[in-house]
Amino acid sequence: MASRIRIRAQLKGDGCEVKALMRHPMETGLRKDQLGETIPARFITAVKVTHNDKIVLDAFWGAAVSANPFLGMRFKGGSVGDVVKVSWLDNQGDTGEGETQIR
Amino acid sequence: MISWCAGILSSLLLLLAPLWAWAQQDGIFDEYRAMFGDDNPAVFVIDEGEELWFSKAGPNSTSLEGCDLGLGAGVVEGAYAQLPRYFADTDRVQDVESRLEHCMIELQGKTREEIHAKPYSLRGDLGTEMEALVAWLAEQSRGLAIAPGQAHPSERSSYELGEQLFYFRAGPHDFSCATCHGQSGKRIRLQSLPDLTAHEGAAEAYSSWPAYRISQGIVRTMGWRMRDCFRQQRMPELIMGSEAAVALQTYLAVNAAGATMAAPGLKR
Amino acid sequence: MSSRQSAGVRRRAVLQMGSLLALASALPGRLWATVTRPQSAFEATAVEGVFADLGVTPARSDAIIFSVPDIAENGAVVPVKIEVDDEMLPNVSKVYVIVEKNPNPLAAVFAIPEGTQPYVETRVKVAQTCELFAVAEAEGQLYMASKETKVTLGGCGG
């Protein structure tokens, strides 16, 4: 399985801009498939962004965040080469994690 | 080793890639589209396609590296932009999907039935192998000119049949492809409709498929687009890689010839 | 801001302790986040319910720069961007995104620790044309900005 998160971290002004795309269906539990069966809810409930192991963002999501979710955030400081990590947890207990270096 | 090199190459291409092209620029949704920036979730599917190409699969436990897409076995760069084309080994004009099917059967030992069981994603899916492979192969033609074969008589007759099919009115609504895509400057609800009978419209459309459909969260292929247009025309289900599917894509590709591939695109 | 408001926020904090424990027991092995998910606010079925859960209807503030397209090509994916003017409204600790007419209006909460800029971008589902709210919590007080986005139908009826 290829990486389930795409992250870019770039210095911008006096901080760092992080953009992450996550591979996830974000099913609301309200939709039906083509046979009319309800597709079970499956969505990311929590996302965490860390910079060199320090938490810089905690997000909590509902099923209303779009499929293959996008997250953009900015933190102060950061230098080229620092590690930025993004991880998620969904309502079924599945997790995803990815990291990149600031450039 | 080859896999590793290709990985580096595709990562480089991704870094260097220009902004993901939207198929249409028509004013009313400019603000909406601008907010997407250059983040296209198709990147996941492209990666998956690359992995699949180099993975051993099927009863023969073989990768697709020996697959000839028209430029020689294993040559993927630029191959997509020259499809559909005539292949002597099958004596058929083939699009990327029917050619991949051929390779999956011949090289990997898969059956036609399993390949056709679910070539395109249904609601709630994240993608199929076919979609991933096509997305990656299209990515390998990014920036190259659309140049489908038209030298072989079969390629020319595929074009002519494609044109006939484009204007083929049938079903309870009397629709054909041309009903919506035969004039320029029109729209359905708010969606602009490219005129696929003219170079400009065909180029805009053909160069941006496969595309990540934000409404569906799935990368869709040109083959799927053909199938779905027939669904909307109230017609039966178009078979992936069938002669009609190939002929229509030949018609579009030839009308678009010379334009630059910019797929996978990002679409409504 | 009234004192009732911050009392409300404190009341929520106490209630959240309960959900923290519930969440902690539900998660395998470890606590996943340093702050907790406001579960009952996520379960509210109307904007009023979300505000009631947060303790108060937030006051409008020009410090919140809320970008949402006027018209969305597709309701399944509507980009939203929230930026808070740090000088007008310092010490923002949380940002909420609320979609008025969704079955559960609260879409996302972002906890902003010190050192993180009050800036978030994401994409949300918007079931029908309605108002979207961006709420910022700073020093126990709640502020908001809102904007309508029009969701259009696709060419073939959806």
Next chain:
Amino acid sequence: MTRMKTIKPLVLLCCFLINSALADEAAMLLKSSMADKNFVTLERVERDALQSFCSKPRSEEGDIETANALRESARAAVPMPTEDDFLGDWQRGEAVANNGRGLQYSDNPEQPNGGNCYACHQLDPDEVAYGTLGPSLTGYGARGQSLSMLEYTWIKLWNTHAYNVCSHMPRFGAAGILSEQQLKDVMAYLLDPRSPVNSGLSP
């Protein structure tokens, strides 16, 4: 085919035969390239005379006699309501005009079909999501309520080919897409002074 214009009659006839053979081949090809799906079967690939006549690529032209005959037979088959029975309920008509579903293999055949008027036409001036494949019908009621206007509108909806033989518009009545009641409701949506389609007009 554009080359036809400059070629002598004999070759032209030959070209015509080739093209008609090509059209037949296209029909067969399409049938062999499709599969039944849910309630939609390969029968839909079969074309009637009008569909065949109107399937020609832009560069080819059909003959005027056939066009006239098709137009007349379309007109002759339109059932006409009595004078006081053309108009139904504009609100129900609005729902029909907005609904784009029906007869696709992905649709539920138990649900009523829509007319999907907004896909191609502007109607209510406050609805921004309208298509432009057909002319704007905003303010349609201003065209009058005479019997001939009612009949004209009814025929257009029932089978537009009675006027324009290769119009892109579906034959909503003749093809059984909408029921007579639904068509009357759409008539009211177009013509009723209370309908938002006519909201810009003075009463």
